[in-house]
Amino acid sequence: MSSNQDIDELFDQIDKERFNKTTILCKYCGVTIPLSNNSGHKKYFMNRFSAQTDFDRFKQLIIHNQNSLYPYIEIHFVKCATCFNTTIFSYLVSSETDSKKFSMQPISEAKGYPDYVPAEQVQDYSESVAIAELSPRASLTLSRRCAQGLIRHKFPDVKQGNLFSEIKQLKTRVSQSEYRALNSLRHLGNTGAHPEKENSEFEINKIEVSSEEAQHAITIIEFLIKKWFVEPHDDEMAIKTIMEDAHKLKPDVNLDE
Ligand SMILES: [Zn+2]
Known part of the structure; x- marks a missing residue:
């Protein structure tokens, strides 16, 4: 210069x-x-x-x-x-x-979510994205906590236990793809020898987690938020418009019959 x-x-x-x-x-x-x-x-x-x-x-x-x-x-x-x-x-x-x-x-590359997605889980998710490269293990721990929070929000009657027992209770209540995603998340951070004996957070701290695994967990969280919160909300908005239009066009027809 x-x-x-x-x-x-x-x-x-x-x-x-x-x-x-x-x-x-x-x-x-x-x-x-x-x-x-x-x-x-x-x-x-x-x-x-x-x-x-x-x-x-x-x-x-x-x-x-x-x-x-x-x-x-x-x-x-x-x-x-x-x-x-x-x-x-x-x-x-x-x-x-x-x-x-x-x-x-915003601090990370995390997606922004509207306020009908529970705020505490959005925060866990955002922080998980922010540290996925820096500390994959901490990121995975946050993603698992996020998943557990999403489960308890969506299915308040689930008997609370560890992530494994809560996911097991959902087998007949969620779609097959959702169940597979949940199982995939559960296996991340587990040693695999005794999947029923899930690692505590303390045990997770002792094992290796790659940033790819942390990223995989984040993708699963995004999928669950989309399936359990975003799509149902969009459906509800769409059907509300349909019903309002229907009522305007045919006020006397009962669409529930
Ligand atoms: Zn804007």
């Missing part, structure tokens, strides 16, 4: 790669948000010499600290014009070609 022109070119390149032609997906409501010319998008830069809020001042920072630009951090705040939630993410830029993205709000 020797001249203003070089710096301009560098920033043109950064612009192209990460800002102007980029959109993000709002994890809260699912809409795509453009980042270019968006007044809801604010970015901040910081290295060990200075913190700056816009490009022009950051250019000055580079001129004055040519040898110490890297590493720097970019923090982006993006307010969604549809749901008004703010997404926050950052980049750790180590060199011209090396940067890593971190999600900060």
Whole structure:
């Protein structure tokens, strides 16, 4: 970096790669948000010499600290014009070609769920996703706790015990695919020798869990939430509309007969 022109070119390149032609997906409501010319998008830069809020001042920072630009951090705040939630993410830029993205709000790549999915289990799930790479074992423990919470919400009359005994009680009450998913989850983190004697959380802490296994458990949780909470809710909304329309068109007909 020797001249203003070089710096301009560098920033043109950064612009192209990460800002102007980029959109993000709002994890809260699912809409795509453009980042270019968006007044809801604010970015901040910081290295060990200075913190700056816009490009022009950051250019000055580079001129004055040519040898110490890297590493720097970019923090982006993006307010969604549809749901008004703010997404926050950052980049750790180590060199011209090396940067890593971190999600900060929401904290993980977890799916957002509406409020008819029990909040405590959504939190277990989100945390499980957040640490799946960092600590697969802790992630799996959270996923199993999440599954148990989902079971107790959906089937409040299940006799509470360990995950194995609760899943067994569901054999005739859930679909075959749901039962297989639950069994698959149960076997993760178990040594397999005595599946009926399920590992306690303490025992899970002693065995190896891969990040693939943690990810598999997360996929199962997403499947259960979809089957037990999202789809029934969507069905209920659809049939409500159907019944209202039916009543408008044929007020005298009893559709239950
Ligand atoms: Zn949104």
